[in-house]
Amino acid sequence: MKSSVSCRHLVRRTVVSTAWLLPWLVLSSCTEAASTPKSAQSKTLSPKPERVRLQLNWVPEPEFGGIYAAQVDGFFAKEGLEVEILKGAAGVPSPQLTSEGQVEFGIVGGDQVVVLRSRGAPLTAVYACFQTFPRGFIVHDASPVRTLQDLWKEGVTVAVEPGLPFVKWMNRTFAPSKPTLVASQGSLTAFLQTPALAQAAFVFSEPAELALRKVPVRTLPVADSGYDPYSVVVATSDAFLRKRPDTVRRLIRALRAGWTAYLADPSKVNAVMAKLNPGMSREAMDRAASLADPFVRGQGGPLGAMTEARWKTLGEQLVAVGAIEHAPKATSLFRNFD
Amino acid sequence: MVGRARLGTLAAPGLTFVLVAAIAELGIRLAELPAYLAPPPSEVVRALWSERAQLLTATWSTATNTAAGFLLSACLGVGLGAAVGSSRWLRRGFYPLTNILQMVPLVAIAPLLTLWFGYGSSAVIASACIVSIFPVIANTVDGIQSVDLHLRELFQLYGASRWDTWRKLELPAALPQIFTGLRIAAGLAVIGAIVGEFVSGYVGDDAPIGIVILSSLREARMNLVFAAIGLSAMVGFALFGSVSWLGNRLLRHWHASVRTE
Numbered sequence A: 001m002k003s004s005v006s007c008r009h010l011v012r013r014t015v016v017s018t019a020w021l022l023p024w025l026v027l028s029s030c031t032e033a034a035s036t037p038k039s040a041q042s043k044t045l046s047p048k049p050e051r052v053r054l055q056l057n058w059v060p061e062p063e064f065g066g067i068y069a070a071q072v073d074g075f076f077a078k079e080g081l082e083v084e085i086l087k088g089a090a091g092v093p094s095p096q097l098t099s100e101g102q103v104e105f106g107i108v109g110g111d112q113v114v115v116l117r118s119r120g121a122p123l124t125a126v127y128a129c130f131q132t133f134p135r136g137f138i139v140h141d142a143s144p145v146r147t148l149q150d151l152w153k154e155g156v157t158v159a160v161e162p163g164l165p166f167v168k169w170m171n172r173t174f175a176p177s178k179p180t181l182v183a184s185q186g187s188l189t190a191f192l193q194t195p196a197l198a199q200a201a202f203v204f205s206e207p208a209e210l211a212l213r214k215v216p217v218r219t220l221p222v223a224d225s226g227y228d229p230y231s232v233v234v235a236t237s238d239a240f241l242r243k244r245p246d247t248v249r250r251l252i253r254a255l256r257a258g259w260t261a262y263l264a265d266p267s268k269v270n271a272v273m274a275k276l277n278p279g280m281s282r283e284a285m286d287r288a289a290s291l292a293d294p295f296v297r298g299q300g301g302p303l304g305a306m307t308e309a310r311w312k313t314l315g316e317q318l319v320a321v322g323a324i325e326h327a328p329k330a331t332s333l334f335r336n337f338d
Numbered sequence B: 001m002v003g004r005a006r007l008g009t010l011a012a013p014g015l016t017f018v019l020v021a022a023i024a025e026l027g028i029r030l031a032e033l034p035a036y037l038a039p040p041p042s043e044v045v046r047a048l049w050s051e052r053a054q055l056l057t058a059t060w061s062t063a064t065n066t067a068a069g070f071l072l073s074a075c076l077g078v079g080l081g082a083a084v085g086s087s088r089w090l091r092r093g094f095y096p097l098t099n100i101l102q103m104v105p106l107v108a109i110a111p112l113l114t115l116w117f118g119y120g121s122s123a124v125i126a127s128a129c130i131v132s133i134f135p136v137i138a139n140t141v142d143g144i145q146s147v148d149l150h151l152r153e154l155f156q157l158y159g160a161s162r163w164d165t166w167r168k169l170e171l172p173a174a175l176p177q178i179f180t181g182l183r184i185a186a187g188l189a190v191i192g193a194i195v196g197e198f199v200s201g202y203v204g205d206d207a208p209i210g211i212v213i214l215s216s217l218r219e220a221r222m223n224l225v226f227a228a229i230g231l232s233a234m235v236g237f238a239l240f241g242s243v244s245w246l247g248n249r250l251l252r253h254w255h256a257s258v259r260t261e
Helices: A002-028 A062-072 A094-099 A110-118 A165-173 A189-193 A205-212 A238-243 A245-264 A267-276 A282-297 A308-320 B002-030 B041-050 B052-086 B088-093 B095-103 B106-117 B121-145 B149-157 B162-200 B209-218 B222-251
Strands: A050-055 A081-086 A105-108 A123-130 A135-140 A157-160 A180-183 A197-202 A217-221 A231-237
Touching: A050 A094, A050 A245, A062 A081, A062 A123, A062 A231, A062 A245, A062 A267, A062 A282, A081 A245, A094 A105, A094 A110, A094 A123, A094 A231, A105 A110, A105 A123, A110 A123, A110 A165, A110 A231, A110 A308, A123 A238, A123 A245, A123 A282, A135 A205, A165 A308, A180 B162, A180 B209, A189 A197, A189 B106, A197 A205, A205 A217, A205 A282, A231 A238, A231 A245, A238 A245, A245 A282, A267 A282, B002 B041, B041 B052, B041 B222, B052 B088, B052 B095, B052 B121, B052 B162, B052 B209, B052 B222, B088 B095, B095 B121, B106 B121, B106 B162, B121 B162, B149 B162, B162 B209, B162 B222, B209 B222
Parallel strands: A050 A081, A050 A105, A157 A180, A157 A197
Antiparallel strands: A105 A231, A123 A231, A135 A197, A135 A217
């Protein structure tokens, strides 16, 4: 019996690796090379210090400031953890890598936890870096667009990453009005060249970068529309959570300390991240970090903690926009640690 | 006899495809793989049907832009290849530069295409053209250079003009290699179009296949991802088939590569 289970497990792993190849190849043709997850398979967790991997879903920027602070300031080490932070890029399937145990922890969107869970993936959120949804739209200061309602109209062109649920939410909220939506991979080049273009952005990140380039912009947070999920969520697989709850607890403690330190003084960590991501200057990171505080803290309470009510609301919203058919039970989506 | 041979030609890949799909279905079901990781082929077929309206629109958009990009690369490629193949100066000065086209990392320049051509079809067509033009140029040049020297001398002996030599000797002699280049370009054009769509496609109800793939990946709808990938392959296959058919029609009466006794 046991051998048939392990045989099935072996077949499963082999077929998963093969099945992933095709879409991964398609995506890899349009994205920068991401960290190779395969090496994660060969990891060994030694008791002291315990090694774990954390897969980011984007390049190092202030949205991950507290995570890097936990490493730079030694909070991970203090908790007996050796955390390897894997840089992300557009298209890195961080949620799937995490749910399938290819990495121990991954940064995912709150919506991705709900969507994947609804499709049966064993993925659980354990820490929400951002209590208030930090996504929004930027428009040039000279633009007549002043509100989300102005934005979501015929005649306006908005660059968005394909598949974002908040875009579907905007379509639903302001229906039947709809702007022209075009693809974006997060670069600001097209936005800089096109005064009439609006673009989805992190409300503190891109505006900070643009301010340094003396490009005045107006920011329209999506949270104002009523769509306010947890964002930059640290997630892990159910199996890892079940087997090593203490490791998760220690990681969360370190993250909380990291974010507290980063919000107090982000300069040292920003210097490290600027070296890892030459695409964003240290000055822009400092400015972005100064704007991030209210989004990280939200309405107060312990950093990173989540509530059942907000996960329930997100599930209902994703059903409403047609991203999923049935919302999973809210309590299955997250777990808080002291 | 010929009809039976044709049936066999069609049946062999069809049966192989069905066999591979059946093995995949069985393997995925036996391994109890979740559909968000590896959907069984039956789920992909289900997505093809349930999302047919979106997929039809997407396929049409990608197919038209791919065809336009391919036609552009065919015209430019044959024209440039003919010019380069016929002129020693151009061959020395220009041909090495065309190799750059082959080495250009499309991923890196695709966002620039959006800046130069704007969002939508123009950038996608340009992307498809850039990726697919090199094999057309290279094969045209090689085809023209491979013309039998004795025939060239014969044309010179009879005082044929440069134009007549090109029209009656070089172009017909190069056609088999030109069509080889075009067949390679047909597959590449689809790749170029999809990459172009990733960065400059419209993200609405009329989104092309590239955008459907990105959206479905975000939503972990892997059956739709594979359905879209399958359809993009079909676009390439249709283009490849059309070029092969045209090549056969033009060459079948005189060239050994496609002659049937």
